[in-house]
Structures are given as structure tokens and as C-alpha cells.
Amino acid sequence: MEVLSLRRVLTVGMTLAMVIMLRAEMGNASGKMHYVGGSKTSWGPSNVNLTEWSSHETFYVGDWLYFGYDKYQYNVLEVNETSYEKCIDKDFIKNITGGAGRDVFNLTQTKTYHFLSSGGYCFQGLKTYWSLGENRI
Ligand SMILES: *[C@@H]1O[C@H](CO)[C@@H](O)[C@H](O)[C@H]1NC(C)=O
Ligand SMILES: *[C@@H]1O[C@H](CO)[C@@H](O)[C@H](O)[C@H]1NC(C)=O
Numbered sequence: 407m408e409v410l411s412l413r414r415v416l417t418v419g420m421t422l423a424m425v426i427m428l429r430a431e432m433g434n435a436s437g438k439m440h441y442v443g444g445s446k447t448s449w450g451p452s453n454v455n456l457t458e459w460s461s462h463e464t465f466y467v468g469d470w471l472y473f474g475y476d477k478y479q480y481n482v483l484e485v486n487e488t489s490y491e492k493c494i495d496k497d498f499i500k501n502i503t504g505g506a507g508r509d510v511f512n513l514t515q516t517k518t519y520h521f522l523s524s525g526g527y528c529f530q531g532l533k534t535y536w537s538l539g540e541n542r543i
């Protein structure tokens with residue numbers, strides 16, 4: 407009798423532990439928010455060394471990016487590698503610019519993403535790129 411109830415307690419306990427672990431994994435699957443440049447206002451040419459910043463970040467599919475900046479000066483465009491290297495802002499892949507200076511972007515593919523700002527700011531260093539790691543979990 408007592409052995410049986412102990413077993414039941416253990417079973418319930420293990421089920422609970424599994425539920426908690428599952429919760430935690432689901433929490434991670436929903437993704438981490440990366441503030442590009444490290445803060446809510448650091449998408450700007452002189453604010454931060456974006457190369458330095460991205461070298462300390464790991465990106466996964468399902469993560470989110472936050473570009474926060476002065477909407478009167480900068481914008482956010484996703485471009486290909488060639489355009490990134492040469493700071494070409496024509497024929498971009500995607501215009502991320504929403505208009506408010508607070509743009510959120512979800513990373514949906516395992517690939518290398520390149521972003522820059524048009525208006526000449528790319529030449530001053532307002533661009534960033536990174537590769538996505540394998541899926542978390
Ligand atoms: C979820 O991801 C964060 C950041 O990558 C990590 O610190 C944390 O340990 C992860 N949690 C679990 C339960 O894997
Ligand atoms: C930014 O950081 C990278 C990597 O640490 C470095 O190579 C580069 O010279 C830095 N750029 C500037 C403008 O300081």
C-alpha cells in the first residue's frame with residue numbers, strides 16, 4: 407500500500423517536472439529579443455560598434471531583432487551580401503522600416519542576414535550582419 411502511494415507521488419512529481427521543462431523549452435522556442443547594438447536606441451552610426459556587438463550575440467531561428475533609432479535620419483533595410491559590402495541601398499531584399507524608429511524583425515531562416523541603413527549612414531558603419539545558429543532546444 408505504502409509502496410504504491412510512494413510510486414504515485416513519484417509519478418506525479420516526474421510529470422510535474424516534465425511539464426515545467428516543457429514550459430521552459432517553449433519559452434525559449436518563442437525566441438529571444440536582441441536589441442541591435444545593445445539598447446533600444448543604438449541603431450546609429452556612432453552609437454556603438456555593431457561588429458563588436460554582434461560578435462558577442464548568438465542568434466537562433468525564432469529570435470527577434472529590435473532596431474531602435476532616430477526615425478528622421480536612419481532606416482533599416484535587409485540586403486544581400488554584395489549590397490552589404492558596398493553599401494548599396496537599391497534593390498534591397500526587405501524594407502524593415504516601419505516609420506516610428508522602432509522596428510521589430512523575426513529571424514525565420516537559418517541563413518546569414520545583412521542589414522544596413524540608407525542615406526549614406528552605411529558608409530559610416532551603420533550596418534550589421536550575422537549567421538544564425540542551429541535551432542535552439
Ligand atoms: C533559454 O535561453 C536562454 C538564453 O539563450 C538561456 O539562458 C536559458 O538557460 C534557456 N532556458 C532553458 C530552460 O533552456
Ligand atoms: C569594431 O570592432 C571590430 C571588432 O572588434 C574591430 O575590428 C573594428 O576595428 C571596430 N571598428 C571601429 C570603427 O572601431
Ligand SMILES: *[C@@H]1O[C@H](CO)[C@@H](O)[C@H](O)[C@H]1NC(C)=O
Pocket residue numbers: 486487488489496497498
Ligand atoms: C545583390 O543585390 C544586388 C542588387 O539587387 C544585385 O545586383 C546582385 O546581383 C545581388 N547579389 C547576389 C549575390 O545575389
Ligand SMILES: *[C@@H]1O[C@H](CO)[C@@H](O)[C@H](O)[C@H]1NC(C)=O
Pocket residue numbers: 481501502503504505524
Ligand atoms: C520603407 O518603408 C517605409 C515605411 O513604409 C517608407 O516610409 C520608406 O520610404 C521605405 N524605404 C524605402 C527605401 O523604400
Ligand SMILES: *[C@@H]1O[C@H](CO)[C@@H](O)[C@H](O)[C@H]1NC(C)=O
Pocket residue numbers: 512514
Ligand atoms: C513574424 O512573426 C509574426 C507573428 O509572430 C508573423 O505575423 C510575421 O509574418 C512574421 N514575419 C516574418 C518576416 O516572418
